[in-house]
Amino acid sequence: MSDREGATLAVAIWRGGAQGGLQRYDVPRSASQTVLDVVTYVQRQLDPTLAYRYACRVGMCGSCAMTVNGVARWTCRTHVDKVAAGGRLELRPLANLPVIRDLVCDMREFFDKWASARGRFEPQRTRRDPVECVAPDSPARRAVDAAIECIGCAVCYASCDIVAARPDYFGPAALNRAWTLVNDVRDGARTPRLAAVAGDAGCHACHTQAGCTERCPKGLAPTASIAGLKRAAARALLRGEL
Numbered sequence: 736m737s738d739r740e741g742a743t744l745a746v747a748i749w750r751g752g753a754q755g756g757l758q759r760y761d762v763p764r765s766a767s768q769t770v771l772d773v774v775t776y777v778q779r780q781l782d783p784t785l786a787y788r789y790a791c792r793v794g795m796c797g798s799c800a801m802t803v804n805g806v807a808r809w810t811c812r813t814h815v816d817k818v819a820a821g822g823r824l825e826l827r828p829l830a831n832l833p834v835i836r837d838l839v840c841d842m843r844e845f846f847d848k849w850a851s852a853r854g855r856f857e858p859q860r861t862r863r864d865p866v867e868c869v870a871p872d873s874p875a876r877r878a879v880d881a882a883i884e885c886i887g888c889a890v891c892y893a894s895c896d897i898v899a900a901r902p903d904y905f906g907p908a909a910l911n912r913a914w915t916l917v918n919d920v921r922d923g924a925r926t927p928r929l930a931a932v933a934g935d936a937g938c939h940a941c942h943t944q945a946g947c948t949e950r951c952p953k954g955l956a957p958t959a960s961i962a963g964l965k966r967a968a969a970r971a972l973l974r975g976e977l
């Protein structure tokens with residue numbers, strides 16, 4: 736018999752909108768149980784009105800992030816054993832985003848900021864041109880690889896003190912995306928993108944304390960991406976391009 740059999744987790748989950756509160760549920764422990772498994776158990780077995788969000792359950796879609804015992808995490812890849820000290824879990828929606836209901840945040844401002852940072856590939860070629868290839872082992876491709884695996888989970892955004900203090904700040908994910916595109920030799924909007932991120936709400940607002948990098952579940956380093964943007968924007972300014 737495993738030491739988890741018969742054990743129970745004391746789970747407190749945020750219910751309602753911004754003015755809601757915590758509600759307590761008892762959830763049976765199981766082997767290899769993830770935090771998302773716990774939320775799913777509550778919704779399917781105890782309270783079908785609980786709202787939460789997930790899709791892939793394998794760390795690819797970025798939709799399952801929540802605040803787990805005070806820390807933003809992806810929940811499908813977070814094992815209860817790792818985070819439930821004393822058999823207790825407290826689950827809240829991500830910080831720095833408006834709450835729609837229960838564990839679901841409104842992600843619009845997060846993705847609107849990607850758009851403001853020109854986080855969309857802007858090709859130089861048309862569909863009639865041959866596909867432009869970047870060799871996998873080239874320095875150009877390695878520069879892009881450093882930050883490309885973002886899944887848009889907003890864990891970094893929820894962990895950033897500057898976003899909390901300055902709601903207009905683009906935040907680490909949008910800037911990390913902009914850096915990926917600044918390094919993409921196929922992209923045709925390098926200078927306008929640098930102009931977009933060099934504004935008041937962009938890279939220069941970052942205080943480089945690396946909360947985003949510490950928390951990113953994909954092991955990315957938005958702090959380094961933002962530092963790269965600062966250097967690139969300064970060089971473009973000196974060249975008279977901005």
Ligand code: SF4
Nearest residue numbers: 895941942944945947
């Ligand atoms: S390093 Fe910059 S973007 Fe990252 S958490 Fe700190 S202030 Fe926010």
Ligand code: SF4
Nearest residue numbers: 885886888889891951
């Ligand atoms: S940079 Fe990391 S933490 Fe931020 S949205 Fe992308 S994957 Fe999530």
Ligand code: FES
Nearest residue numbers: 792796797799811
């Ligand atoms: S459910 Fe897709 S990343 Fe967690």
